[in-house]
Amino acid sequence: MNLQQASTEELRQLEAELSNEHQAFCQQQIKLDLTRGKPSSDQLTLADNLDGILDGNYKAADGTDTRNYGGLEGLTEARQLGADILGMKISEVLAQGNSSLTLMFYAMLIAKEFGLGQKGAATAAETAWKNTNNDIKFICPVPGYDRHFSVCEQFGINMINVPMTDTGPDMDIVEDLIKSDSSIKGMWCVPKYSNPTGTVYSDDTVERIAKLGLIASNNFCVFWDNAYAAHDLNGYKAIANIMDLCRQHGTEDSVLQFASTSKITHAGSGVAFIGGSESNIKHFLDVLGILSIGPDKVNQLRHMRILPNHDALLNHMEKHAALLKPRFECVLNHLNAHFADNDLGEWESAEGGYFISFNTQPTLAKTVVKLAGEAGVKLTPAGATFPYGNDPHNNNIRIAPSMPSLSDIDQAMKIFVNCVKLASVKKALA
Amino acid sequence: MNLQQASTEELRQLEAELSNEHQAFCQQQIKLDLTRGKPSSDQLTLADNLDGILDGNYKAADGTDTRNYGGLEGLTEARQLGADILGMKISEVLAQGNSSLTLMFYAMLIAKEFGLGQKGAATAAETAWKNTNNDIKFICPVPGYDRHFSVCEQFGINMINVPMTDTGPDMDIVEDLIKSDSSIKGMWCVPKYSNPTGTVYSDDTVERIAKLGLIASNNFCVFWDNAYAAHDLNGYKAIANIMDLCRQHGTEDSVLQFASTSKITHAGSGVAFIGGSESNIKHFLDVLGILSIGPDKVNQLRHMRILPNHDALLNHMEKHAALLKPRFECVLNHLNAHFADNDLGEWESAEGGYFISFNTQPTLAKTVVKLAGEAGVKLTPAGATFPYGNDPHNNNIRIAPSMPSLSDIDQAMKIFVNCVKLASVKKALA
Numbered sequence: 040m041n042l043q044q045a046s047t048e049e050l051r052q053l054e055a056e057l058s059n060e061h062q063a064f065c066q067q068q069i070k071l072d073l074t075r076g077k078p079s080s081d082q083l084t085l086a087d088n089l090d091g092i093l094d095g096n097y098k099a100a101d102g103t104d105t106r107n108y109g110g111l112e113g114l115t116e117a118r119q120l121g122a123d124i125l126g127m128k129i130s131e132v133l134a135q136g137n138s139s140l141t142l143m144f145y146a147m148l149i150a151k152e153f154g155l156g157q158k159g160a161a162t163a164a165e166t167a168w169k170n171t172n173n174d175i176k177f178i179c180p181v182p183g184y185d186r187h188f189s190v191c192e193q194f195g196i197n198m199i200n201v202p203m204t205d206t207g208p209d210m211d212i213v214e215d216l217i218k219s220d221s222s223i224k225g226m227w228c229v230p231k232y233s234n235p236t237g238t239v240y241s242d243d244t245v246e247r248i249a250k251l252g253l254i255a256s257n258n259f260c261v262f263w264d265n266a267y268a269a270h271d272l273n274g275y276k277a278i279a280n281i282m283d284l285c286r287q288h289g290t291e292d293s294v295l296q297f298a299s300t301s302k303i304t305h306a307g308s309g310v311a312f313i314g315g316s317e318s319n320i321k322h323f324l325d326v327l328g329i330l331s332i333g334p335d336k337v338n339q340l341r342h343m344r345i346l347p348n349h350d351a352l353l354n355h356m357e358k359h360a361a362l363l364k365p366r367f368e369c370v371l372n373h374l375n376a377h378f379a380d381n382d383l384g385e386w387e388s389a390e391g392g393y394f395i396s397f398n399t400q401p402t403l404a405k406t407v408v409k410l411a412g413e414a415g416v417k418l419t420p421a422g423a424t425f426p427y428g429n430d431p432h433n434n435n436i437r438i439a440p441s442m443p444s445l446s447d448i449d450q451a452m453k454i455f456v457n458c459v460k461l462a463s464v465k466k467a468l469a
Numbered sequence: 470m471n472l473q474q475a476s477t478e479e480l481r482q483l484e485a486e487l488s489n490e491h492q493a494f495c496q497q498q499i500k501l502d503l504t505r506g507k508p509s510s511d512q513l514t515l516a517d518n519l520d521g522i523l524d525g526n527y528k529a530a531d532g533t534d535t536r537n538y539g540g541l542e543g544l545t546e547a548r549q550l551g552a553d554i555l556g557m558k559i560s561e562v563l564a565q566g567n568s569s570l571t572l573m574f575y576a577m578l579i580a581k582e583f584g585l586g587q588k589g590a591a592t593a594a595e596t597a598w599k600n601t602n603n604d605i606k607f608i609c610p611v612p613g614y615d616r617h618f619s620v621c622e623q624f625g626i627n628m629i630n631v632p633m634t635d636t637g638p639d640m641d642i643v644e645d646l647i648k649s650d651s652s653i654k655g656m657w658c659v660p661k662y663s664n665p666t667g668t669v670y671s672d673d674t675v676e677r678i679a680k681l682g683l684i685a686s687n688n689f690c691v692f693w694d695n696a697y698a699a700h701d702l703n704g705y706k707a708i709a710n711i712m713d714l715c716r717q718h719g720t721e722d723s724v725l726q727f728a729s730t731s732k733i734t735h736a737g738s739g740v741a742f743i744g745g746s747e748s749n750i751k752h753f754l755d756v757l758g759i760l761s762i763g764p765d766k767v768n769q770l771r772h773m774r775i776l777p778n779h780d781a782l783l784n785h786m787e788k789h790a791a792l793l794k795p796r797f798e799c800v801l802n803h804l805n806a807h808f809a810d811n812d813l814g815e816w817e818s819a820e821g822g823y824f825i826s827f828n829t830q831p832t833l834a835k836t837v838v839k840l841a842g843e844a845g846v847k848l849t850p851a852g853a854t855f856p857y858g859n860d861p862h863n864n865n866i867r868i869a870p871s872m873p874s875l876s877d878i879d880q881a882m883k884i885f886v887n888c889v890k891l892a893s894v895k896k897a898l899a
Contacts, residue, residue: 075538083527083536090767091521097513097735106513106735108505136566137765144760148578153623186762193583193759305527305536308767329623330574332616335567337520337738338768 041381042467050468057461064414064454071451072417076234076393077442078306078359079366085358086304092344097337105336111328113310116347117339121312123349124268125296126280132314133324135334139299139311140186143262146295146313147190149326150224150260151175155315156322157257157292163322166258168224178216178226180208182396182424182435184234187227187264191426198426199223203236205387207244214247214254221256231278232267232392235424235437239390245279252290260319263296269356270302271391272364282314291316300342302393303355310334310342366440366448370395373452383463395438396424402433403462410458416451471811472897480898487891494844494884501881502847506664506823507872508736508789509796515788516734522774527767535766541758543740546777547769551742553779554698555726556710562744563754565764569729569741570616573692576725576743577620579756580654580690581605585745586752587687587722593752596688598654608646608656610638612826612854612865614664617657617694621856628856629653633666635817637674644677644684651686661708662697662822665854665867669820675709682720690749693726699786700732701821702794712744721746730772732823733785740764740772796870796878800825803882813893825868826854833892834863840888846881 042050097106099114112118113134121132135142149155154163154170168175177191179198191198199216202209208228217223228248230240240248248261263281285291292315300309315323346352371388374397378384385398399407404421411418419437422428438455440448472480527535529544542548543564551562565572579585584593584600598605607621611630621628629646632639638658647653658678660670670678678691693711715721722745730739745753776782801818804827808814815828829837834851841848849867852858868885870878 077538080534080537083534086536087525087527090523090525090527090771093520095517095520097517097520104510104513106516106737107510108507108731108736110737138761140762141760186759189759193756301538305767306538307536307540307763308765326623329616329619330571331568332570333737335738335765335768337735338765341520 042383042463045467047468050464054461054464054468057457057464060457061410061414061461064457067415069415069450071415071443071447073439073443073451074417074419075442076302076439078302079362079442081362082359082441083305085355086345089304089341089345092341093337097340099336099340103336105340108332110333110336111324111331113334114336114339114343116343117310120343120346120349120352121298121314124298124352125265125282125312125314127282127296127314130317131282131320132312133320134339135311135313137301137307137309137311139264139266139297139301139313142311142313143187143264143297144190145327146262146323147194147196149323150258151194151196153326154322155258155260155292155319158318159257163325168258171256171258172222172224174222176220176223178208178213178223179426180227180233181426182235182430182437183227184229184264185423187262188426196224200426200431203233203238205238207238207240210244210247213251217251217255217259223255224258225260225262226251227262227264229264229266230281231265232270232389234266234392235394235396237387237389237392237394237396239276240278242279245281246284249281249284249290249294250288252285252293253288255293259293261294263294265296265298266302267392268298269352270359270393271356272360272367273390275353275356292319295319300346303352303359304342304345308338310339363441365445367395369445369448370438370440370452373456377456377460384459393439393441395440397436397438399434399436399459400463400466403459403466404430404433404436406462406465407436407458410462411455414454414458416454472813472893475897477898480894484891484894484898487887487894490887491840491844491891494887497845499845499880501845501873501877503869503873503881504847504849505872506732506869508732509792509872511792512789512871513735515785516775519734519771519775522771523767527770529766529770533766535770538762540763540766541754541761543764544766544769544773546773547740550773550776550779550782551728551744554728554782555695555712555742555744557712557726557744560747561712561750562742563750564769565741565743567731567737567739567741567768569694569696569727569731569743572741572743573617573694573727574620575757576692576753577624577626579753580688581624581626583756584752585688585690585722585749588748589687593755598688601686601688602652602654604652606650606653608638608643608653609856610657610663611856612665612860612867613657614659614694615853617692618856626654630856630861633663633668635668637668637670640674640677643681647681647685647689653685654688655690655692656681658691658693659696660693660711661695662700662819664696664822665824665826667817667819667822667824667826669706670708672709675711676714679711679714679720679724680718682715682723683718685723689723691724693724695726695728696732697822698728699782700789700823701786702790702797703820705783705786722749725749730776733782733789734772734775738768740769793871795875797825799875799878800868800870800882803886807886807890814889823869823871825870827866827868829864829866829889830893830896831862831864833889833896834860834866836892836895837866837888840891841885844884844888846884848885
């Protein structure tokens with residue numbers, strides 16, 4: 040399909056065919072949802088032995104009665120698992136409740152209002168963003184994760200788009216921005232299988248991010264959301280260890296890491312981790328201790344029974360990959376079959392994570408999402424992958440194939456492909 | 470023991486005897502802890518069937534797969550239980566994670582920074598405390614709960630002490646303060662078995678609190694922490710329903726309620742509840758949805774299996790009472806035996822909750838806590854029951870008898886009684 044070389048009449052003919060097909064889809068009254076990165080029921084079932092696994096033994100390895108109050112840092116064995124996932128020391132990692140998003144919100148709140156106490160500062164308060172700058176800015180590689188952007192927006196932090204490349208955020212732009220503007224206080228990163236592009240940060244990118252602390256203001260902090268640390272479709276591949284690189288460059292206070300077991304065990308009932316320099320973690324705990332008496336240690340103990348160490352976790356993730364891979368392949372097969380030989384769309388072949396990022400021709404994303412909605416296929420709202428919901432080219436659509444059945448994805452992709460073609464033809468005719 | 474009528478020689482003799490006894494205690498090198506209101510192991514065991522109770526069925530009553538993301542408000546059946554505990558409508562209650570303290574922190578954050586959207590306001594933001602007053606004040610009935618005070622302190626909210634009476638906070642003082650100072654934005658309340666005095670608010674006090682919204686600023690909000698709603702030692706007794714009274718007086722937006730199952734099932738792994746007007750809850754959810762994708766619904770479902778309704782909860786609480794009552798009686802027996810006929814100490818006979826509040830003669834609390842510590846009995850630091858850790862009379866000590874064994878409490882109280890006497894005699898001699 041080469042729309043540029045087609046005559047108006049050919050385009051009209053094509054539009055009629057695609058419209059008819061679209062109407063046929065609409066009349067089927069199906070309901071399919073490709074909006075969010077939720078695990079499928081089959082994936083969740085992989086961890087169903089969590090309930091009952093304690094067999095009456097609520098004691099942690101060190102004898103802690105997990106049923107009672109306390110233990111703000113999390114169980115030692117859970118912190119060790121988090122440290123292994125994040126590539127850090129156990130003293131740098133806390134194991135907490137069911138949501139890493141909550142820990143990111145806490146970190147943003149503390150960094151802005153109370154201070155994380157970066158190197159050379161006498162008090163934490165003097166490092167609080169609100170005490171050093173009236174205007175606070177964050178760098179957001181785009182497209183990115185809408186919930187990250189919502190946290191910034193809630194705190195009134197201004198977001199600056201930086202394009203994502205095949206090796207991670209465009210670091211030339213990132214470095215220039217940081218050098219020229221001391222009100223930039225941090226950057227969102229999903230370093231492995233970035234949401235939604237699936238980008239894996241190259242070793243060089245990771246090292247350049249670890250060195251940002253050398254050129255940024257003292258209280259600059261990268262929010263390193265390693266949400267897909269072990270979520271490979273084709274076997275585990277490690278990325279460069281950012282904390283080791285920070286140690287080499289003396290920038291340990293400039294990165295906070297996050298991860299969780301939400302897409303490993305049960306999505307709503309996992310264990311979340313935050314990692315940072317011992318100084319950062321100390322100041323984080325100062326506030327955490329005000330709002331919590333301690334995390335759900337019983338649930339942490341359950342997790343340690345089925346994920347006693349990082350190898351066990353990686354074995355478990357292979358079972359997820361077996362369920363996810365055909366779903367991703369189905370999406371990619373449809374995209375390849377219809378768009379490989381034309382310019383109607385671009386995408387990357389994700390090797391892990393939960394998404395495939397699809398770019399329509401400029402200005403068409405909202406139309407495609409709307410058309411798909413008419414035919415019963417719910418897609419993430421166009422623009423959601425950009426700060427303030429504003430995709431400047433209106434061309435990015437995030438496809439989340441994890442939850443529906445393979446046949447539902449197949450059906451949804453038939454509809455999606457048709458919507459992309461229809462929108463493109465209408466544009467060519469306009 | 471009447472120290473006022475004793476001669477100096479008699480006092481010296483008494484001091485020598487008490488000192489000898491104290492030294493003997495010190496040499497026993499025991500270690501006992503009466504500091505925090507933690508349930509005993511026996512109490513926790515009452516809920517040990519939580520793990521495994523789902524028997525592979527992770528579906529909520531409405532078919533929700535509790536294992537997956539979502540459901541920000543909490544499971545419907547868990548919200549119903551919370552509504553029954555708090556005496557509210559299900560639409561007014563959210564079921565969340567393992568800590569009501571966390572929900573109180575969130576509520577304080579939202580009320581201060583983002584606004585809870587009280588009656589007549591066009592936007593939530595215009596009701597945010599920081600947007601209406603530079604100086605923000607909270608009324609704190611004293612003695613009270615140290616963690617409440619810490620939340621205020623973290624947010625830089627100034628605390629004003631109001632004395633606790635036998636029927637609740639001194640409402641004459643509370644009303645006068647609120648009428649004269651519009652920067653007072655709220656009040657902490659533990660209406661049933663108040664921490665630490667055990668006070669139960671009278672019907673009249675509850676109604677006067679419900680009417681504070683009529684004389685306070687629009688964004689005034691009582692933080693009603695019903696932590697011991699079902700924690701009676703001698704059978705369940707309901708207090709006046711504050712939300713019903715608020716409805717009568719049109720002040721529904723002026724009270725937020727909190728409760729949890731922490732001292733009902735497993736202390737660190739329970740379900741927490743927040744209740745408020747539908748308008749307050751809507752604005753609370755607006756921010757909650759930024760920091761969370763949803764609470765641990767699996768754990769909520771487990772709780773519904775062992776606490777399917779309020780009656781089941783009350784039956785369960787009778788088992789707690791059977792374990793707690795002898796411990797409270799042991800403390801009270803020691804206090805009665807040694808201080809009923811003199812002026813060395815005052816206390817109230819708690820009918821529920823987790824504490825006995827003891828007042829020494831003025832200026833002696835710190836000394837008694839220090840002496841007890843020397844003899845191996847750890848008590849809550851003197852002053853902790855007051856804002857900023859500052860007990861103006863230095864005479865309040867919180868005794869928490871729930872966790873140690875009966876024989877340990879007996880031993881600890883022997884030491885405590887001796888410390889009170891010794892400190893009092895030393896004072897009489899000074």
